[in-house]
Amino acid sequence: MNVMGIVLAAGMGKRMKSKLYKVLHPVCGKPMVRHVVDTLNAAGVGRKVIVVGHGAEAVQAALGNGAEYAMQEQQLGTGHAVRMAESLLSGEEGITVVVYGDTPLITPETLTNMIELHRTSGAAATLLVARFDDPTGLGRIIGAEDGTVECIVEEKDCSAEQRSIKDINAGTYCFDNKKLFAALAQVTNNNAQNEYYLTDVISIMRSAGEKVQGYRTKDNSEALGVNDRVALSEAEQLMRLRINRSHMTNGVTIIDPAATYIEAGVAIGADTVIYPGTVLRGATSIGSDCVIGPNSEIADSSIANGASVKQSVLNCAVVGPRASVGPFAHLRPGARLGEDVKVGDFVEIKNAVIDNGSKVPHLAYVGDAKVGKNVNLGCGTITVNYDGFDKHETVIEDEAFVGSNSNLIAPVRIGKGAYVVAGSTITKDVPADDLAIARERQSNKPGYARMLKERLKKAKESARSDNAKRSESTDA
Missing domain, CATH: 3.90.550.10 (Spore Coat Polysaccharide Biosynthesis Protein SpsA; Chain A)
Structure with missing residues (x-):
């Protein structure tokens, strides 16, 4: 009919x-x-x-x-x-x-x-x-x-x-x-x-x-008809508990349903564990055997089987199987992580592919980049991709190693198996298996530290004496 x-x-x-x-x-x-x-x-x-x-x-x-x-x-x-x-x-x-x-x-x-x-x-x-x-x-x-x-x-x-x-x-x-x-x-x-x-x-x-x-x-x-903000809040709470109950019925562990916010349309696989404070929005899809949270916000992202996301923010990102994200990472639109990738604390990824087995453990920014397999980016690595007008690409090939506190100024390519020494600012391509070092040669000045401290101490004492004289003059 x-x-x-x-x-x-x-x-x-x-x-x-x-x-x-x-x-x-x-x-x-x-x-x-x-x-x-x-x-x-x-x-x-x-x-x-x-x-x-x-x-x-x-x-x-x-x-x-x-x-x-x-x-x-x-x-x-x-x-x-x-x-x-x-x-x-x-x-x-x-x-x-x-x-x-x-x-x-x-x-x-x-x-x-x-x-x-x-x-x-x-x-x-x-x-x-x-x-x-x-x-x-x-x-x-x-x-x-x-x-x-x-x-x-x-x-x-x-x-x-x-x-x-x-x-x-x-x-x-x-x-x-x-x-x-x-x-x-x-x-x-x-x-x-x-x-x-x-x-x-x-x-x-x-x-x-x-x-x-x-x-x-x-x-x-x-x-329930929603006619004011109070009823809207009630509808939100009832719908949220209904959604959470449906996921739990389908094999998802939600540690605290009252503190977990999952929007309509989010898909979650069986045996995934969701910890409190997690917010899942939009067209987010999470596979099986994942661990999400606590305190993670994920929107319009895809997370494959066995991955984990702890205390992080993801927006329009793709996380591969068994990848690990966080704590305190930020995956922005276009971030794509392969299998077994590690993105650690205080790392930001934007419009970049991180291929299988690579690691960005902490305190790094990777934007507009292609990172190959089994690459290690040391603490403080930055892809310098923006010149004020255009975005430029950084390419880091398989098995390369980038030492801590390195700046890779795009457009630039780090070849397969290449090594960038810590503290370098790289402005030119590094061929495969080469070692690149781009920093000032260290120069030690004997006894200069003691001389500098004495000079600074005298300057500070002189300033204190001048202040005292001005104060006496004002009182008089």
């Missing part, structure tokens, strides 16, 4: 107090409305219409061409919003799922089960129901013991008896598409807010003798 979707995403979100359009606020790295659309896709929903208003261009930019868009120029209620999709969908046969763009916690499983119940029950409408001990602010479900629904009453229109009901409308619906738009044509704005409520469709269908079915969610968090 044809299944379509309407996403209500036209509200301003004034309570967010933000320049960013409400449904574009991210939850675990993904805009709320993107979560909703991805859930519709995962549940098998085909054609999707996003009802937009304020910030329409930004929403379209975030979602792209994977959906159609309907403009709601004036926000006159949820029923009015759904009617904005009428010109696109009213002629279709099938099921239409209606969901809010600020409900990022709705799951594909729930939508799939709702759609199936709707299909098999023969209902004109099926709505998601949640039960809260304190349902303040939420529309109440007036229904029967068999799970059918009589009507939905918004809290502002509830009687005292209706306010005591704990079953609430979670704001997600399945409709027979033709019956939906037929009922919407009968909705009026005769209520406290002078708005056209989508919930009135339920009463209209019931009055016409149609069956309306309820589907109770097992997880009340799916009913």
Whole structure:
């Protein structure tokens, strides 16, 4: 059966107090409305219409061409919003799922089960129901013991008896598409807010003798609509724990889930251990048997099996099998580490390839470079790649050795098996197997240290005496 979707995403979100359009606020790295659309896709929903208003261009930019868009120029209620999709969908046969763009916690499983119940029950409408001990602010479900629904009453229109009901409308619906738009044509704005409520469709269908079915969610968090920063924080926490639980179920050890931040879309292999304080963002992929953290931030990076990253920052980097990064390393975009590479403490790698078995143990900068296999870069090695206008490449071939505190001024090539003596500033290519030394010859001055100290001591005593005389003169 044809299944379509309407996403209500036209509200301003004034309570967010933000320049960013409400449904574009991210939850675990993904805009709320993107979560909703991805859930519709995962549940098998085909054609999707996003009802937009304020910030329409930004929403379209975030979602792209994977959906159609309907403009709601004036926000006159949820029923009015759904009617904005009428010109696109009213002629279709099938099921239409209606969901809010600020409900990022709705799951594909729930939508799939709702759609199936709707299909098999023969209902004109099926709505998601949640039960809260304190349902303040939420529309109440007036229904029967068999799970059918009589009507939905918004809290502002509830009687005292209706306010005591704990079953609430979670704001997600399945409709027979033709019956939906037929009922919407009968909705009026005769209520406290002078708005056209989508919930009135339920009463209209019931009055016409149609069956309306309820589907109770097992997880009340799916009913959470994000209208302010407090709810956004709650959604972030709930989504984060859901993501962490999924990874742990799939064989990942997360030492402290409450202190581990993994965005939606991150992939992690089995038997990897994630330590507290770790933040994994974007399109990050981590293999099996890795050790990540503590206190590492990794974004849009690929880490192969058996690698480790400790107390480091990675952005758009590639880390090869069994490579070791950190502590306190920074891998910037274009950093690519091969197998068994070691990048140690206070090392920065940018737009550089470090091939298999090479080591950059500590206090080094390698940028715009190609480093071959089994190379050792000593402490304080710097590739001097920028002249103020252009970036230049440094090439260090296999099995070369660069001593500590060396500057390699690009463009320059260190040949295979070559040796750069510590403290050198290299400005010319070093052929294979050659030794390069580029530093001033040491010269020792006998007794000069003692003479220098005596001179400095006299100068300091003279300055102190001058200060004392000036002070006496001022006092007088």
